[in-house]
Amino acid sequence: MKNLISIIGTTGIGKTKLSLALAQHFKTEILSCDSRQFFQEMKIGTATPTAAELSEAPHHFIGHLSVKDYYSIGQFEKDATAKLQQLFSTKDTLIMVGGSMMYEKAIIEGLNDLPEADxxxxxxxxxxxxxxxxxxxxxxxxxxxxxxxxxxxxxxxxxxxxxxxxxxxxxxxxxxxxSTSVKKRDFNVYRIGITAPREIIYERINRRVDLMMQAGLLQEAESLLPYRHLVPLQTVGYTELFRYFDGEWTLDFAVEEIKKNSRRFAKRQLTWYRKETNIHWVSFENPVEESLSLLHNLNIKPEQ
CATH class of the missing domain: 1.10.20.140 (Histone, subunit A)
Structure with missing residues (x-):
């Protein structure tokens, strides 16, 4: 059986860094299930891996769409499972990373047969x-x-x-x-979650938003004003700055709202993950070593 290692955790917790370390250890490739990082115009506000990080391992489903493209979770499930099958033909172990809970669920369990929109x-x-x-x-x-x-x-x-x-x-x-799992996947899934005290998570989120602003988030949001009505931009980091451009909020207030809404999203992620029973948790202080030890004990080893 092939192995998919799914790295999860709250926003800003260090998932990208861990995914790169594991990809290099296993000499393998990374699939993103972060639905906001699919869009090439939203690099800064979605904390898309940098060019240097992307060069450390082959990545898939990062910046492959435009905000003008329609893309559903059903399309992602189809595309990502096809990509997994293709990559598993040459790799025993693959890495998936992202904090979009339903998108991860779509790959590891499959989507339920929900009715079409009425x-x-x-x-x-x-x-x-x-x-x-x-x-x-x-x-x-x-x-x-x-x-x-x-x-x-x-x-x-x-x-x-x-x-x-x-x-x-x-x-x-x-x-x-x-709630019901609908598809039996023909690969093993090992979920590794990075955990930290809530105050550390919130502190990291606040710092990350400040770094995004320094990196040019304001200019990125301004360039996307013509597309503000599109679904990908109805998201934290952009909707708040649009209200600044509209003159409703000061810039300082908009930035504080981004931090607050990002912390709220992290809280929802924690609520979701708390209900899951198959996550192997590692500390934010030592995630690489703990993950490698855990995977070694599960008998998942690099290809020779």
Whole structure:
């Protein structure tokens, strides 16, 4: 059996660094399941690996799309599983990395057979949002499925619309709809999570946002203003700066909101991962050595 090592953890915890170390150790390649890093125009705000980091190991699903492209989680599952099969023809072990929980789930478990979008439901929900704002969708989803609401990206209207539509169509919560594993993969999956005290996670997030601003996040967001209505840009780091450009917020306030919303996302990631039972946790202080020791004990070794 082939092996997929999936590296997970909160935003800013050090997943990229660990993935590079493991890829070099196993002389293998890396697939990203970070849905925000798919888009080539959003390098700074999504903490896409640098050119130097990308040169350390072959990467897939990083910057392969434009924000103008439509790309669904279903398309990703199809493309990524095909890429895995191709790479497994020459590699025994591959690395996957990313903090997009549903995208990781799509690869390691497969997507559930959810109904197609219902046009009337979509129209009704879009009308609700246009009249009462995204808060109306947030409140509705929280009342219908508080468990999924605790982990969903609440600032992403597409995720909210989709979940409510599925609930209305099936009569079951979105959590129930996605809870069952649907596909048996023909490779082993080993999930390694990087853990740290919450105050360390938050401190790292705050520092990372400051570094993004120094690296030119403001200019990147300004260049994307013509595309602000597109789904990829309905995300932390961009929506806040768009409000600065609109004159609603000062720049300092917008940056503090990016930090706050990034910390909220990390909290949702922690909530999601806490429910998972098959994660091998390693410390943020010594992730490479702990991961290599763990994988050695699982009898996963570099190819000769």
């Amino acid at each position: 046009y009337q439901n979509q129209q009704k929900l879009e009308g609700l949002m246009n009249t009462h704002g995204i808060e109306a969708l947030q409140n509705l989803l929280e009342s219908l499925d508080p468990e999924y609401f605790s982990t969903v990206d609440r600032e992403n209207p597409r995720r909210l619309l989709r979940a409510i539509d599925v609930i209305w169509q099936t009569g079951k919560s979105y959590t129930e709809n996605i």
